[in-house]
Amino acid sequence: MNTLSFKQELQDFWWFLRQPRLAPRFAQQDLGHGWVTDWTNGLGVKRLLQWVAFLWLINITVFGPLAAMVATSAGAEHKLDFGRIPWKQAILWAPLIEEMVFRYVLRRPSQFFWLIPVTLWCLLSGPQTVTVTVALAVVVLLIWRPATAGSQPALWRQIGLGAQWPWRWYRWYCRRFAWFFYGSTVLFAALHLYNFKFDQIELYTLPLLILPQFVTGLVLAWLRVRRGVGASIILHALFNAGPLLLIMAIMRLNPDLAH
Template sequence: MVLKVIYELVKFLKKPDDSRIQLTPKEKIYFLLRLFVFNAVIFLAFLPLLVLVAEETESEFKRNTDYTEAIVAIGAILVMPVVEEFIFRYFLRYDRINPKLISLKKWNAVFPWLVYFSAITFGAIHLFNFSFSSNSWLLLPALVVPQFITGLVITFLRVRLNFYYGILYHMLWNFSFFMVIPFLVDLIPE
């Protein structure tokens, strides 16, 4: 079943279109979880590079000691996914756009560009979570590629299922990032 979801994702990425798939709520959750597993495997492949980047950069959360871990977690898990989904993906449905602004034909022509622009800006905006030394700029792709891929996955969910499943996925992703990744990083020998 995971392969079928990956196939649908690849098909979407080859030729993004603004169409939904009809699934029951239970099927949508399974769909989301399968994408989550796929995205997690890709992310884990980048983990050694991300650890290297972490050694060369300083996270905004480490620099700013004004926030407790609970406030950071609430912001990152509950607040930021909603804000980021509104900014980067809410507009990715023709039914959210006034038809007087753009025709369906023009929308279909520009839609693939919007999908990739959304994912690229989503990845790039997360660079502001870090400070870089002059040597660490070469490591930027290690930060951007996983975020870009996650942005594409969330965009796919947003378009194929709906906006709320994109938010749910984003919250789940951030939750796992804050709860699991620190544990995995501690397991890597120095």
């Protein structure tokens, strides 16, 4: 049960950004098997809506207009085809695969070497092929299986699913956690440069184009560490859904905008 107020979570997020750390999850959520708490949401509907409203607000009023102004001045155009909005990919595929690539291993660094190559391949290949969909389903099954089992089978320990890093490597990772936290967020935001097309652009303007994704990525990464990957996936999906549903509603009211 969520006992923190939204204001308290905002304060925790702000302090976390000042010194990212591999901190425990919120106290009221540190119950049960670690694998289970990693995937359970940990947030009620009200809190999810508060966070997604907060992200929409700051992006609509601050970072979105700034990115749009930079894109206009630099001659960058968005690739989104309003007549063919990939809503299934944006709401279902992208939140799951992007959270697995950029944020899952923040709390599970021992799984980096097998998980990232597979999920990154899925991300770059896209959801169009059956092979990619099956591969991603197998990844999720392998990760989720220990959470539903009474104990971790030897196979899971052998392939790294239930393995623990040697203490010296874990300490090394914890001391440098801020680099991994911000680095993964920068890479997540940089991925969205693919959404733009431009011939020539000043390099210093590129970060400004993806400010909304960077800020949103910070919240998602914090939520992944403090709540779990299940919470970050759901919030990611809700965040993507809002603008797409708005565009679809506008297109239905004015079909001529698709041309």
